[in-house]
Amino acid sequence: MAAGSRNQGDRSKDSVDSHSGSLDISVAFPQATPASIFPPLASDYYQFDDLLSTGEKALRKKVREFMEKEVAPIMAGYWEKAEFPFHIIPKLGDLRVAGGTIKGYGCPGFSITGSAIVISELARVDASCSTFMLVHSSLAMLTIALCGSEAQKEKYLPSLAQLQTVACWALTEPNYGSDASALNTSATKVSGGWLIDGQKRWIGNSTFADVLVVFARNTTTNQINGFIVKKGTPGLKATKMENKIGLRIVQNGDILFNKVFVPDEDKLPGVNSFQDTSKVLAVSRIMVAWQPIGISMGVFDICHRYLKERKQFGAPLAAFQLNQEKLARMLGNIQAMILVGWRLCKLYESGKMTPGQASLGKAWTSLRARETVSLGRELLGGNGILADFLVAKAFCDLEPIYSYEGTYDINTMVTAREITGIASFKPAVLGKSSRL
Numbered sequence: 092m093a094a095g096s097r098n099q100g101d102r103s104k105d106s107v108d109s110h111s112g113s114l115d116i117s118v119a120f121p122q123a124t125p126a127s128i129f130p131p132l133a134s135d136y137y138q139f140d141d142l143l144s145t146g147e148k149a150l151r152k153k154v155r156e157f158m159e160k161e162v163a164p165i166m167a168g169y170w171e172k173a174e175f176p177f178h179i180i181p182k183l184g185d186l187r188v189a190g191g192t193i194k195g196y197g198c199p200g201f202s203i204t205g206s207a208i209v210i211s212e213l214a215r216v217d218a219s220c221s222t223f224m225l226v227h228s229s230l231a232m233l234t235i236a237l238c239g240s241e242a243q244k245e246k247y248l249p250s251l252a253q254l255q256t257v258a259c260w261a262l263t264e265p266n267y268g269s270d271a272s273a274l275n276t277s278a279t280k281v282s283g284g285w286l287i288d289g290q291k292r293w294i295g296n297s298t299f300a301d302v303l304v305v306f307a308r309n310t311t312t313n314q315i316n317g318f319i320v321k322k323g324t325p326g327l328k329a330t331k332m333e334n335k336i337g338l339r340i341v342q343n344g345d346i347l348f349n350k351v352f353v354p355d356e357d358k359l360p361g362v363n364s365f366q367d368t369s370k371v372l373a374v375s376r377i378m379v380a381w382q383p384i385g386i387s388m389g390v391f392d393i394c395h396r397y398l399k400e401r402k403q404f405g406a407p408l409a410a411f412q413l414n415q416e417k418l419a420r421m422l423g424n425i426q427a428m429i430l431v432g433w434r435l436c437k438l439y440e441s442g443k444m445t446p447g448q449a450s451l452g453k454a455w456t457s458l459r460a461r462e463t464v465s466l467g468r469e470l471l472g473g474n475g476i477l478a479d480f481l482v483a484k485a486f487c488d489l490e491p492i493y494s495y496e497g498t499y500d501i502n503t504m505v506t507a508r509e510i511t512g513i514a515s516f517k518p519a520v521l522g523k524s525s526r527l
């Protein structure tokens with residue numbers, strides 16, 4: 092549908108949306124099209140498609156079309172209610188993108204670039220949807236694929252790949268965020284399995300996940316081990332965290348483990364220390380680096396349309412030089428971010444990527460995106476604080492991304508440690524730096 096055509100056509104409609112009970116934004120604000128009708132792609136100025144294989148291009152198009160059609164019309168309402176649209180899970184499953192780079196076990200086996208494109212196309216329309224997939228696929232499923240036994244992979248991955256079951260990944264604790272390697276949740280060996288005791292915080296998807304990948308400290312070895320915990324296990328309780336200002340659709344949970352029994356067969360054999368999570372984090376940090384790219388692209392695309400539709404002083408907003416400068420600055424940021432993200436993928440694919448490079452990618456794209464979405468927010472004036480026009484929502488959604496999977500600071504320090512040889516995580520007075 093052409094931009095703006097819905098505005099005209101819908102004038103006659105009842106201006107109260109019967110589904111959400113809220114005012115129909117296209118009637119209330121006839122000069123600009125809301126994000127429920129997503130704008131065409133305008134942010135790929137340097138033609139990123141040219142760097143993609145035929146398969147990757149097709150994948151990008153498929154995910155984009157799905158998000159624009161299925162998620163764009165409903166996202167503001169679910170974001171406002173801080174609820175998850177469970178009805179889209181089977182549709183996301185049909186896209187066959189869960190499992191990303193994992194080969195076999197019903198997973199798609201994409202290139203790392205393909206997997207990154209999926210995350211960024213999800214984020215372009217809705218960052219929560221992209222976070223849901225990232226946690227499920229690039230953290231939980233990947234941990235099972237890289238650190239699980241053959242039997243565990245065969246048992247869990249096929250249904251996770253089709254999103255018949257959903258997973259979460261539980262590392263962070265109330266007292267250990269950036270310092271996650273010091274985590275305190277314990278795993279005690281008992282006959283036939285392990286007893287998990289402790290708390291986790293911030294765990295995305297955990298309020299409804301069927302499969303929880305959990306990290307706990309082995310009380311015998313004092314090392315960190317990984318476990319697969321099933322929904323409904325006695326002693327397990329996940330409570331939704333309320334009042335978030337970003338990624339409101341993502342259901343983050345506080346989890347309590349009270350003597351949760353995990354059979355031996357569900358202990359991940361490949362997690363014998365905190366360092367073993369680094370194989371997973373190497374991939375997931377690339378994926379997180381692509382979220383700010385997708386978010387910024389969506390914001391630019393909305394602004395590009397909005398500035399041509401909305402008039403002030405008798406001229407479209409796009410005609411004002413100050414607005415043009417902001418638009419061009421946003422576009423420049425996005426081109427640089429895409430190229431950094433793409434190069435990160437290629438370094439990984441050639442086996443050359445270092446942890447510092449992944450961290451720099453995540454830290455830098457989230458920093459540039461922060462400027463980009465702020466400019467977008469300004470460009471939309473008052474509508475820049477309404478979730479209906481995407482930018483306000485994207486602006487808020489970027490904040491947790493700036494801080495999760497290693498905050499900006501922690502990721503820059505990982506890079507700085509690599510290039511200086513000096514770790515600065517722990518103040519010198521406290522002694523040896525923690526193992527991040």
Ligand SMILES: Cc1cc2nc3c(=O)[nH]c(=O)nc-3n(C[C@H](O)[C@H](O)[C@H](O)COP(=O)(O)OP(=O)(O)OC[C@H]3O[C@@H](n4cnc5c(N)ncnc54)[C@H](O)[C@@H]3O)c2cc1C
Pocket residue numbers: 226260261262263267268269270292293294295296338343491494495496497498499500501515516517
């Ligand atoms: C929406 C959301 C979703 C999440 N999803 C998950 C999930 O699914 N699974 C999971 O396990 N975790 C998840 N997390 C947790 C996330 O990874 C942590 O929030 C993150 O690692 C930061 O930890 P923290 O919040 O405890 O901040 P803190 O560690 O308390 O940091 C606070 C501030 O201090 C700074 N700081 C800390 N240490 C240092 C240092 N050594 N030097 C300099 N500055 C420092 C930080 O950069 C930050 O600015 C999620 C978080 C959010 C917000």
